[in-house]
Amino acid sequence: MSNATSSQILLWVGLPYLALGIFVVGHIWRWRYDQFGWTSRSTQLQERRLLKWGSPIFHYGTFAAIMGHVIGILIPERWTAAIGIPEHVYRWFSATAGTVAAVLILAGVVVLAGRRLFIARVRSTTDAVDYFALVLLLLIILTGIIPTVFVNLLGGGYDYRLTVAPWFRGLFSGNPDVTTIASAPIVYQVHAAASWVIWAVWPFTRLVHAWSYPLWYLWRPYIVYRSRKTAPPIEPGTAGRRWRRIGAGY
Amino acid sequence: MRVMAQMAMVMNLDKCIGCHTCTVTCKQVWTNRVGTEYVYFNNVETKPGIGYPKRYEDQEQWRGGWTLDRKGRLQLKSGSRLRRLLSIFYNPDLPSIDDYGEPWTYNYQHVIEAPLGTPNPSAHSISALTGKDVTVGWGSNWEDDLAGAPERAHLDPNLRDLQERVRMEFEQVFMFYLPRICEHCLNPSCVASCPSGAMYKRAEDGIVLVDQDKCRGWRFCVSGCPYKKVYFNHRTGKAEKCTLCFPRIEAGQPTICAETCVGRLRYLGLILYDADRVLAAAATRDVKDLYEAQLSVFLDPEDPEVQAEAARQGIPADWIEGARRSPTYALAVKHRVALPLHPEYRTLPMVWYIPPLSPVADVVHAAGYDPADPDAVFAAIDAMRIPMEYLANLFTAGDTGVIRRVLRTLAVMRALMRADQLGLPFDDGVISELGTSRTDLMDLYRLLAIAKYDERYVIPAAHAEDAGRLASQHEQLFCSLDGEGGPGMGGLGPHGIRAFRPARRPDEVAESETFRDTDGRLRVNLLAWKGNRDVPLFPSPSNEE
Numbered sequence A: 001m002s003n004a005t006s007s008q009i010l011l012w013v014g015l016p017y018l019a020l021g022i023f024v025v026g027h028i029w030r031w032r033y034d035q036f037g038w039t040s041r042s043t044q045l046q047e048r049r050l051l052k053w054g055s056p057i058f059h060y061g062t063f064a065a066i067m068g069h070v071i072g073i074l075i076p077e078r079w080t081a082a083i084g085i086p087e088h089v090y091r092w093f094s095a096t097a098g099t100v101a102a103v104l105i106l107a108g109v110v111v112l113a114g115r116r117l118f119i120a121r122v123r124s125t126t127d128a129v130d131y132f133a134l135v136l137l138l139l140i141i142l143t144g145i146i147p148t149v150f151v152n153l154l155g156g157g158y159d160y161r162l163t164v165a166p167w168f169r170g171l172f173s174g175n176p177d178v179t180t181i182a183s184a185p186i187v188y189q190v191h192a193a194a195s196w197v198i199w200a201v202w203p204f205t206r207l208v209h210a211w212s213y214p215l216w217y218l219w220r221p222y223i224v225y226r227s228r229k230t231a232p233p234i235e236p237g238t239a240g241r242r243w244r245r246i247g248a249g250y
Numbered sequence B: 001m002r003v004m005a006q007m008a009m010v011m012n013l014d015k016c017i018g019c020h021t022c023t024v025t026c027k028q029v030w031t032n033r034v035g036t037e038y039v040y041f042n043n044v045e046t047k048p049g050i051g052y053p054k055r056y057e058d059q060e061q062w063r064g065g066w067t068l069d070r071k072g073r074l075q076l077k078s079g080s081r082l083r084r085l086l087s088i089f090y091n092p093d094l095p096s097i098d099d100y101g102e103p104w105t106y107n108y109q110h111v112i113e114a115p116l117g118t119p120n121p122s123a124h125s126i127s128a129l130t131g132k133d134v135t136v137g138w139g140s141n142w143e144d145d146l147a148g149a150p151e152r153a154h155l156d157p158n159l160r161d162l163q164e165r166v167r168m169e170f171e172q173v174f175m176f177y178l179p180r181i182c183e184h185c186l187n188p189s190c191v192a193s194c195p196s197g198a199m200y201k202r203a204e205d206g207i208v209l210v211d212q213d214k215c216r217g218w219r220f221c222v223s224g225c226p227y228k229k230v231y232f233n234h235r236t237g238k239a240e241k242c243t244l245c246f247p248r249i250e251a252g253q254p255t256i257c258a259e260t261c262v263g264r265l266r267y268l269g270l271i272l273y274d275a276d277r278v279l280a281a282a283a284t285r286d287v288k289d290l291y292e293a294q295l296s297v298f299l300d301p302e303d304p305e306v307q308a309e310a311a312r313q314g315i316p317a318d319w320i321e322g323a324r325r326s327p328t329y330a331l332a333v334k335h336r337v338a339l340p341l342h343p344e345y346r347t348l349p350m351v352w353y354i355p356p357l358s359p360v361a362d363v364v365h366a367a368g369y370d371p372a373d374p375d376a377v378f379a380a381i382d383a384m385r386i387p388m389e390y391l392a393n394l395f396t397a398g399d400t401g402v403i404r405r406v407l408r409t410l411a412v413m414r415a416l417m418r419a420d421q422l423g424l425p426f427d428d429g430v431i432s433e434l435g436t437s438r439t440d441l442m443d444l445y446r447l448l449a450i451a452k453y454d455e456r457y458v459i460p461a462a463h464a465e466d467a468g469r470l471a472s473q474h475e476q477l478f479c480s481l482d483g484e485g486g487p488g489m490g491g492l493g494p495h496g497i498r499a500f501r502p503a504r505r506p507d508e509v510a511e512s513e514t515f516r517d518t519d520g521r522l523r524v525n526l527l528a529w530k531g532n533r534d535v536p537l538f539p540s541p542s543n544e545e
Ligand code: HEM
Pocket: A040, A041, A042, A043, A044, A051, A055, A059, A062, A112, A113, A116, A137, A207, A209, A210, A211, A212, A213, B088, B089, B090, B217, B218
């Protein structure tokens, strides 16, 4: 860290921690004060033909990309090496799987952004923050795809797990290595910086819908009853059980 | 036995004149906002017709409500829970705004500001979604009074088995109005479809609501309801539905749509039912048995055992008393003239309908017979296959026997009253054939013809000692309806819509009692005038200078 300039430290240490702080505080604030605004703001009512393809492709592509990031950034190279996966095999796998995800996600976001921009019914429901989030996503996706496809799949390859990943993990162990990320190719830098920005705007956009994936629907009783005899009001933000079987005790 | 109370409605279709007053008053109260322009919690359809949204009754297309799986178990028509979670990014069964009709308005300012000239200025229709010019092509009452019926009515799903005959006998056209609100079902598929658990049925009065704070906009309730009575607010991204005007019901007042109904054809009252039997009834194998199955879920409020059990389970005494006086219980169970709408959806709907006799009476009249002569009407009832089968497809899953019995009861009631009032002889044989009695028919007549306000609406108020807790069950610190875009706020439009709203003149401040018009004259702001004498309602001529 000794030979990092102060602007580098601002960008690669200040920005991440600031973004994380805004991310956490912003979500707490939004959850407590804006339950009513916490939604995906679906536009399927207005337009369904493009959404039918764009939305599932984009979302499933995003989930694949998120999985890839978890594997590529959070798992250090020596762990995969320890279980006997050589670097070139790993890189080949990450390049193909990453390319598939990239194609999906890019196709999806192009369709979604296209309908936001060119379908009047959808455009009229779009706020400035929606455009901002979409542009950021587009930037992140493009700068994420360029290295995946052109460097790792078609080009000579670049081992981001030796530069980007250690810095990223360092942020969480309290010892980020600024020089490694600062020496990475510029696409990686833009990708990483834009990603931190999106964490910071996340709580203020429709992206909060991602945290509400209703998995517990699989176990819930179908019919939900509420009774005025239920407990005193649950404070917003506390995770009280919100249903009970009819007849079950209070 | 688990005794629950349900606030139920009955509508007497013979009396509906299709005036849409109910629609308009409900709209003014609940959906007069940006985001819900296209939404009608109450709408009135002309039948036959394809309805609002288009062909909503065809569950092979929209996949709302319940069905039985191969083993005879109840399952949502749209498939398993997992299927919904996997298709959450795009709901394949959701109607589009064009199925409801794109909402529109007019640029009235254009007419007001048009220069003096010979051609009359006209305001073109503008989409309320985009603010751009649109050609209006569909709406909730597009088919009023059979408008467009020759081209479209044959698409009505209720005509599915009788298309051939309808085409042949279209000279014998029949029509009637069907006012529709949410059914506040005993087995609501909207609630079951909601992945967030934001929808719930109130245990006290059975009203089905959407928790605006818990709704995440996954929009499965909209497609899950076979009656399409949950709507998506495209501005707030949340689902909204008919509330059965719960703030009024809690205060012992009828719903807006019932209160303002011109035909006075709506009845509101409690029905006690056994919640433990709901599931079995909804899973009845033959759809034609669903009507009887639903009746078997209801509990007799006169039965001392039921009363004791209800009291033991915490239903207040005045509610049990209300259930005994309930007009909806009388019409649905005692007289058996009210029928559920589309019982085959298996949601056990709780807004019931007295099928109209008028299509039959009209034919009898046209044939030169006396519509009050039960023999002529009976013969017509038997001869008129099409209205009979059509009504059966609406109310009994195709069982014409029930429809015939109900219409005969109504016909005999009319004949009996006519004979009674004119001192004519009446053969009691037809009465006993129907399994009813003179007193019952007199009672039915009273209920249908002369019941006053407090007999049509028997609504025990929510208990005051529970009021605080009642409000608190909504689990929020403020009323979410007051949020941006909520009914309490009028809501801000997206820029596309704001753009065509006439801008407020800068000097027109809401609190100010006067404002200066564009021509320079001082005028009184009627909305803010407080009767101040210094600000006379009619400005003096000197003011005009
Ligand atoms: C975790 C589970 C997630 C679920 C269940 C989910 C579901 C949805 C739904 C239902 C919509 C509305 C589609 C419509 O218009 O009808 C939506 C839109 C959107 N989602 Fe997600 N989402 C999830 C995760 C994510 C993630 C992780 C991201 C981004 C990183 C994301 C980004 C978006 C964006 C940008 C839109 C707006 C698309 C548009 O422009 O119309 N979502 N999502």
